[in-house]
Amino acid sequence: MDQPAITVSNLTKKFSFTAKEESSGWIKNLFSPVTKEIVAVDGVSFSVEHGERIAFIGPNGAGKSTTIKMLTGILFPTSGTVSILGLDPTKDRKKLAYQIGTVFGQRSQLLPNLPLTDSLEFFGVMYDLPEKIIQKRIVELVDLFDLGSFISQPVRKLSLGQRMRAEVAASLIHKPKIILLDEPTIGLDVVAKKALRDLLIRINKEENTTIFLTSHDVGDIESLCDRTIVINHGSVIKDLPTQDLARSFVYEKFIDLVAEHKFSTFPKLPAGIRYATTNANKITVVVDINKISVQAALIKLLTLFEVEDIDVYNADLETVIRHIYERNSDRA
Amino acid sequence: MSGIRIARKIISTLVKDRIHYPARLIIDTFAVIARCGLLLILYAHVFRINGGVINGTTFIFAAWSIFFYFSFSILRLRDISRAIMQDVQSGTIEMLLSKPFSYLWYRACWQIGSGIYSFITIFVVATIILGFWIGFPSTMLVGVFIPTFTLTFLCGSVLSLLVYSAVGLLAFWMEDVNPVFWVVDKAVMILGGSYLPVALFPPLMFKLALYSPFGATLFVSHTVSPSWQTTWTTLVGAQLFWIAIFGLVVYCMFERARRKVSINGG
Numbered sequence A: 001m002d003q004p005a006i007t008v009s010n011l012t013k014k015f016s017f018t019a020k021e022e023s024s025g026w027i028k029n030l031f032s033p034v035t036k037e038i039v040a041v042d043g044v045s046f047s048v049e050h051g052e053r054i055a056f057i058g059p060n061g062a063g064k065s066t067t068i069k070m071l072t073g074i075l076f077p078t079s080g081t082v083s084i085l086g087l088d089p090t091k092d093r094k095k096l097a098y099q100i101g102t103v104f105g106q107r108s109q110l111l112p113n114l115p116l117t118d119s120l121e122f123f124g125v126m127y128d129l130p131e132k133i134i135q136k137r138i139v140e141l142v143d144l145f146d147l148g149s150f151i152s153q154p155v156r157k158l159s160l161g162q163r164m165r166a167e168v169a170a171s172l173i174h175k176p177k178i179i180l181l182d183e184p185t186i187g188l189d190v191v192a193k194k195a196l197r198d199l200l201i202r203i204n205k206e207e208n209t210t211i212f213l214t215s216h217d218v219g220d221i222e223s224l225c226d227r228t229i230v231i232n233h234g235s236v237i238k239d240l241p242t243q244d245l246a247r248s249f250v251y252e253k254f255i256d257l258v259a260e261h262k263f264s265t266f267p268k269l270p271a272g273i274r275y276a277t278t279n280a281n282k283i284t285v286v287v288d289i290n291k292i293s294v295q296a297a298l299i300k301l302l303t304l305f306e307v308e309d310i311d312v313y314n315a316d317l318e319t320v321i322r323h324i325y326e327r328n329s330d331r332a
Numbered sequence B: 001m002s003g004i005r006i007a008r009k010i011i012s013t014l015v016k017d018r019i020h021y022p023a024r025l026i027i028d029t030f031a032v033i034a035r036c037g038l039l040l041i042l043y044a045h046v047f048r049i050n051g052g053v054i055n056g057t058t059f060i061f062a063a064w065s066i067f068f069y070f071s072f073s074i075l076r077l078r079d080i081s082r083a084i085m086q087d088v089q090s091g092t093i094e095m096l097l098s099k100p101f102s103y104l105w106y107r108a109c110w111q112i113g114s115g116i117y118s119f120i121t122i123f124v125v126a127t128i129i130l131g132f133w134i135g136f137p138s139t140m141l142v143g144v145f146i147p148t149f150t151l152t153f154l155c156g157s158v159l160s161l162l163v164y165s166a167v168g169l170l171a172f173w174m175e176d177v178n179p180v181f182w183v184v185d186k187a188v189m190i191l192g193g194s195y196l197p198v199a200l201f202p203p204l205m206f207k208l209a210l211y212s213p214f215g216a217t218l219f220v221s222h223t224v225s226p227s228w229q230t231t232w233t234t235l236v237g238a239q240l241f242w243i244a245i246f247g248l249v250v251y252c253m254f255e256r257a258r259r260k261v262s263i264n265g266g
Helices: A026-031 A064-071 A093-097 A116-126 A131-145 A160-171 A190-207 A218-224 A242-248 A294-304 A317-331 B002-020 B023-049 B059-074 B077-090 B093-097 B103-134 B145-172 B178-192 B203-211 B228-260
Strands: A006-019 A034-048 A053-057 A079-084 A100-104 A178-182 A210-214 A227-232 A235-241 A252-259 A273-278 A282-288 A307-314
Touching (some): A006 A064, A034 A064, A053 A218, A100 A160, A116 A131, A160 A190, A190 A218, A235 A242, A242 A317, A273 A294, B103 B228
Parallel strands (some): A053 A210, A053 A227
Antiparallel strands (some): A006 A034
16 A cells, blocks of 8 residues: 555557558558557656545547556557556556456446346456355445346346446446546436446545546536546646646636616726626626736726626636636647 | 356356347247258259269268358357457457456357357257258267267367457458458358368368368368268367467467557547
8 A cells, every 4th residue: 555556657658540641642552651640648647546536637639548548458558657556557457457447438348138237247257256255246336326226127228327327336346446437427417427426435435446537527526536637638737636726727707797777788898807798687707817806807897887796706617627728729 | 267257157148148039049040941951952952963972972961061060150150250340440349458358268258158059059959850851971870970070169169269350350450351351251151161061072172171271160061071080180180280370370469459459539
């Protein structure tokens, strides 16, 4: 337990592929094709302690899934090192698989035609657990994930929410020390998302399972993860506690102005203030605090509008994350 | 031991799956009756109009040879090519590579598990029906037949899985493996005695059937031949030779392929 659960150092992954050149003839394209290269992950480094809950986020194509697949030994890094529980995924893939669980939200690992209980038994055998332990663990997981009502149904007849709970349960059959989840809540409704998040927090607390997840869902990050690593263009651009994420990037304040009667005109705003939404009952403006203070903005706004109520608040996490992505894209 | 336990679990789970869905067995049975049965009726007619003997072979030997070919094909071991290709193209391989077992062992067991229930059921029933219809040739009634038949059947199954796995693994390098699969599959079918019993092959084709890996996957179709009792050691030896060669090829291909894994979205 002395060493971190995950240590990643200067991890790089390049994908090369052959591309047809329109200007070349088919013989040249066949025998001497042009090879192009994409750097999917570029010198990523971080470490994760045992029992941490990490959100690994970034826009599409940022390199999240590629990183997670290098962590599990599915992809080989072009350079750099990965150590998971002291094991090198490229050399000790099978040994490592006994220690980690994986959930790929867009792929099912369950047996579609058979009852869920068969899939759980199947995975128990895959992880070489004794028969008695498998049965005991199935009882635990059925209880923990509330699978009892559909355990005997064929997997293909389960709802998406039920299936995702079952997927996570199957990946925990061998009590992994780390669970890596690639977009586990994709496609789930709000109730199923919350249920899954609560379950992940529970296994993290009860079994000290380290959680490492990629997601585009801000709810996953906010409610589940205590630390967030942001990746874009293959590089880590932020690595900080999730609660600091919103605070660290607040250069904009939102002000809601509720009309005393009704707003009839929307005059031009002073520099540093812009409209976010406008309607007769309420206006929301965005204040760039690098250009104008909140106090000065409020004074100016109160000279322009007759208001009944005012609410000043920070941007929500989704907006903050969008800003981080956009800023990084501008720099790239 | 864990590999054997995994194999047992995969096979028993898939047999359970097939029992849950008997439609597959019915389809397989009809497919065998349609293909093998019609071919036997045609051959019976051809032998009859040729006085009962062609190339020194009688209908009963040709019929059992064809039947063994079709029985082997019920196992659908060749489908391992398509399964690997689909895993690579769909990205399912990422999920399988994150599990603590050998991907190829898993795929091979899956393929055996998918076909074994239909194979055993149809093979037993069809053997009884064919036995009653045309009888058993004398070569099937000697003591050495069952053990050597079993041995060559097992070797042929392993070789078949290896040959078709090699084809499937090409999906790591090629967009579409189907043309290669088609060529290999037709070579196996022709040299294995699907269209014409091997006993009726011209000399060159017969040699190709004996010494190519494609023909060697289906030496079960040679087991009813009168020469089998003297040649089985050479033929099983040839199968073991090809198993060693293709085992090495598949191992090297897979090791290289693992470094080439590239999946949509990473």
